[in-house]
Amino acid sequence: MKLGAMRPCRLPPAIAAAALAAAALLVLFRASPYGLAYPRAGVQPGPPLVARGPGSPPSFAYWISGTGGEGRRVLRLLRAVYHPRNQYLLHLDAGASRDERTELAAAARDEAAWREFTNVDVVGESYAVDRTGSSVLAAALHGAAVLLRIGADWDWFVTLSSWDYPLVTQDDLFYAFSSVPRHLNFIDHTSNLGWKEHERFEKLIVDASLYMDKNTQPFPATETRQMPEAFKIFTGSPWVILSRNFTEHCVHGWDNLPRRLLMYFANAAYSMESYFQTVICSSSDFRNTTVNGDLRYFVWDDPPGLEPRILDETHFDNMVNSSAAFARRFAEDAPVLKRVDDELLNRSSAQLVPGVWCRNLGEKQGGGDVKACSKWGDINVVRPGRAGERLRRFMSEIIHIRGCTVTAAS
Template sequence: MRPHRLPPCLAVTALSAALLFLLLLLCASSSPPLFAWRSSSASRAAPPPPPRAEWGPGRPPSFAYWISGTGGDARRILRLLRAVYHPRNRYLLHLDAGAAAEEREALAQAVRRDEPAWKEFRNIDVVGEGYAVDRTGSSALAAVLHGAAVLLRIGAHWDWLVTLSAEDYPLVTQDDLLYAFSSVPRDLNFIDHTSDLGWKRHERFEKIIVDPSLYMDRNTEPFPSKEIRQMPDAFQIFTGSPWVILSRNFAEHCVHGWDNLPRKLLMYFANTAYSTESYFQTLICNSSDFRNTTANGDLRYFVWDNPPGLDPLVLNESHFGNMVNSGAAFARRFEEDTPVLKKMDDELLNRSPVQLVPGVWCPNLGKEQNGTDADSCSKWGDINTVRPGRGGERLRQFTSEISQTRGCS
């Protein structure tokens, strides 16, 4: 009897699914390729320890930031990093294969050199090897899962994973964010989700795509298969925003899941367009352990065209009032160095574009010294105390409101 062979296109889809699964296994078990703080061959005396962060009840939480970009985004990532920096948090920066190795090295050098606080607290890392990512394919999902796996390995105390891109910007200070989340149960996930698939049922989930960025060294657009597939009956598909805030427990489940569902869904979404818009939603809403730990919102501010396109509109100063009143923590999309970013720096973050955001942890930042304003933090205050502003109160109220209703419907 002749052995049965898969059609060529289905064989390729099976290969891409296997590659995605293998990538997750590798990033969960191998040493992360980071080079922001590579050890030097020269022996140096250990610097004095920075102020110690304290964890647990009665102390502010901590966030792990996955910040991604492509070629030409290093400057934007550094500006975003300054706007969301706090010593309690962890940061992992990634430039994909669209960026040259020199840009990636320059980003790591800036992390090592630009701010005394970054050098002191060493809580920022840069992924040392760029890999191909196409946001329309499953390589984008592989990148987020890789970031989660690395952050779980290098950061022992963070409570939530926040995914950002170079096109994002915060609407609140980190003191505001830490204050608002101090009253949020630490198992709560903020994931925009719906089971109303509409046109996506056929265009996203019945159609099969192959993402070559899973096995190529350069960013490559996915291509469609001629075959279509039936909708699954072993689980119900949910979809929503690709930008999420995940609890540590759920992030661990995505990477190390103790049941088979995370891997089963990973294999399915390996050949699904825009899988970052559905993987986390489908996983949490089909899990009896986690479905009641999700609030239906991503704490992001977007403006969509009518009818909506694939991307939200680019934001400008005309959107500023609505952004502030939205209660959201972050907004997107922004062009580089657009005037609205300066307005946000001035009126929401109380910083210049080259400064970190002032807080209790850095008492000298922004204060006049020797006739000029201090642009760098050089004295450390209490990193376990936060001083929120009006943005913190708005965000706390907003998170409280959307946390009242949990689960999936």
């Protein structure tokens, strides 16, 4: 991707950094309903109580992001990862029109379960995002801040995009994560920067999406900088599963490290691939809670490009055997997604994933399967399948090696 394709009036890097910090922290001071198109104001909580604590299943806060034309993809992904125990925040960036956000908010009331349990929200305000710059990091921190405010008890923050899809049910995920301490963070990371040292961190960019109304490509600044001495940069996958404690640390920052690094990465390309890695590996409180893996399945070209390959049915067996919880990237309505629905999730593309929590979903009635939940079961009971057992075994293997190892440059 060419960074010099558009050159609006430049902001000095320090000003761009301040804009990122303001965008990330503004939500903490915003009055209810936090810019949500579908807030819970005036809506009564769902009838079943969600059990919390060490003896109960964990829960997740999902930030699901997309852009213009991806509302249907976001909804399909939401249905595939939905469970009443979780919290969901959907976001369409400035590439989507106001009508698209309105339609997404209306769709978030379509399912009886979503109305009953009031755990699906949509960001109603439009702001620009570019995944190659720091505006996508600001968006993720905004999503984390909102989810912390509206969901009091979730255990892990999960970032997904409309190009992602689960390979396990939520019952499988609950079962696997119930076997690990809830302070652990699953972040793919390395200190071996290679070519990224010069291209990502010594070179500076200005992310115009921080101050433009429309999604805008970053452009290179004339300045360069030396590598930092006060901290070691780590990089890795932009897709993370973060503990609630670490998410709170990144948003609220009881020491100054998250803010210092936020300012630094404001002018780094692909800052979403380095910010959380560097914060956690630079923190004595959290570095030993780090598991080096994001539980995602990707396929890269050789040499790798900026994005992994589009997955199809030729990748299905490898996906299943990978013990990953999620995979990317998928084309919209790709045949392999139907196979995942049929063979791994036991759902049609238009329904939620069956479970104990929904008593009637999937039952035979009137010559066909029931497509929507209307009878609630115990949402604190999970029934994992073989995928849950496989994921649990895999996680039990990888969690024993924790921390951030500084590797020698190759």
